[in-house]
Amino acid sequence: xxxxxxxxxxxxxxxxxxxxxxxxxxxxxxxxxxxxxxxxxxxxxxxxxxxxxxxxxxxxxxxxxxxxxxxxxxxxxxxxxxxxxxxxxxxxx
Numbered sequence: 444x445x446x447x448x449x450x451x452x453x454x455x456x457x458x459x460x461x462x463x464x465x466x467x468x469x470x471x472x473x474x475x476x477x478x479x480x481x482x483x484x485x486x487x488x489x490x491x492x493x494x495x496x497x498x499x500x501x502x503x504x505x506x507x508x509x510x511x512x513x514x515x516x517x518x519x520x521x522x523x524x525x526x527x528x529x530x531x532x533x534x535x536x
Contacts, residue, residue: 447478451515454523457481459511462495503528 453460458470464483471484472492481492496506506513513526515535524535 449474449476449478449480449518451517451524454512454514454516457492457495460495460497461493462497463493465490465492 452474457472457474462472462481463470464472464481464486466486466488467483469483469485473482473484475482475489477489479491480489482489483492496511503513513533515524515526516522517524527534527536
């Protein structure tokens with residue numbers, strides 16, 4: 444299967460979303476250049492990682508209150524895309 448390059452990243456690092464390395468369980472991570480992967484600095488590998496807070500329903504308003512943002516950076520333009528909830532769905536503008 445061909446790897447797909449990532450087109451965006453969340454503005455916060457993976458550990459902020461409680462994502463861990465699925466190999467070493469570490470949190471010394473960055474977003475990989477590949478879609479659906481993280482880079483573990485300890486393992487020196489791209490890996491799927493754990494789901495973190497994305498494993499279940501996310502209480503969006505509470506996450507905002509504690510400083511977790513789901514805003515993204517478009518890697519092509521460098522622009523910040525702000526997440527909004529419209530009709531129960533996430534949209535980025």
